[in-house]
């Protein structure tokens with residue numbers, strides 16, 4: 001009907017032309033699951049632009065790309081070596097593939113309570129653990145850049161993986177722009193990664209949900225990726241999303257796209273460097289092993305000398321200065337720049353920080369006052385370090401945990417039981433309980449401590465943490 005049946009309200013909001021292009025897989029428009037026409041052409045242009053041998057358009061975000069990458073490389077008979085600071089999608093990929101996780105511990109900046117990198121040594125240790133447990137490794141999955149823009153030594157990891165004939169999958173959700181300027185870090189593909197998954201909708205200009213999966217080399221069976229995507233993706237993909245991916249590729253390859261955003265990022269770094277109480281994360285002050293580069297387009301501001309938490313600062317920036325951070329944690333706020341970022345945005349951000357950093361007296365926004373009265377930052381950070389150091393004890397596979405009957409019990413009774421929940425304290429954003437892992441008294445103590453001292457535990461089905469879901 002080419003949009004004629006679209007409801008008036010949404011047509012008024014988005015314009016009727018939007019709906020003329022909201023098409024389905026009609027003759028001449030190709031099929032996402034078996035592309036041979038315009039979609040194939042657009043994917044080939046993408047592969048060329050991003051430095052891949054083959055690229056796939058994704059209409060359910062990087063999440064689907066991670067699922068397909070793991071399903072194409074792992075099976076219930078193999079292990080996935082996976083960094084513990086990866087996205088939730090890694091958990092569901094373990095459920096879908098049936099693989100056994102072997103964890104790679106990330107490096108964390110303990111003063112800021114953030115996980116910033118994975119070292120080649122940590123990956124080597126994970127390979128050694130898999131060997132000692134006689135597990136065949138299907139693939140390695142890492143996130144780089146991190147949420148904080150820090151990039152790990154992907155070339156070093158590639159070398160280690162390829163010596164063993166194992167594919168490296170990089171969750172490059174926040175690094176879709178890396179291929180397009182020498183001011184950005186090297187992309188995972190240019191360092192030899194076998195698969196890279198990028199949220200084109202995050203840093204590049206495509207619409208929400210649209211991402212890309214890129215492949216190169218011979219270690220990964222590419223028809224298996226296509227088959228996994230046929231299983232995972234809808235048979236009615238949105239042409240608006242796919243067209244926006246094609247347009248984002250076209251925009252990204254124009255050098256002019258990056259000139260002003262790169263200047264804006266530099267202006268923010270220069271402006272914030274002059275202010276008291278804060279510092280911007282760069283390669284030299286990460287205080288962590290394994291950080292090779294920091295993305296110029298991601299500004300992670302460490303605010304330890306400001307007398308505010310990241311959550312308070314984010315609320316002030318939003319409510320009083322109309323500046324929206326991408327992410328906030330106890331000791332940092334993070335800003336993401338992209339093709340639409342201008343010098344005017346940069347000036348607005350720097351001016352907001354000037355006001356806040358030079359303001360004396362009572363700086364806390366009302367909306368955060370109660371939370372902060374109960375918070376003990378140093379305790380939260382110390383507990384965060386203990387969370388990162390905690391050795392996981394995998395009792396059953398995540399897939400088995402996902403399909404097992406569960407029960408809700410009082411958390412005081414949880415020690416010795418197997419978790420059905422993924423519980424992740426912030427800071428540091430590294431899980432302390434994963435579905436299939438045995439809970440011990442240390443787990444319970446950490447979870448209760450983080451909550452008592454004002455940190456946040458994500459993923460709990462009972463947010464009071466009085467009860468917990470465990471395997472029966």
Ligand SMILES: Cc1ncc(COP(=O)(O)O)c(C=O)c1O
Pocket residue numbers: 060061062063064086087089143147171173174199209211
């Ligand atoms: C590091 C990382 N990986 C994967 C994802 C999932 O990406 P998407 O939202 O495109 O599915 C996210 C989303 O925030 C992310 O931050």
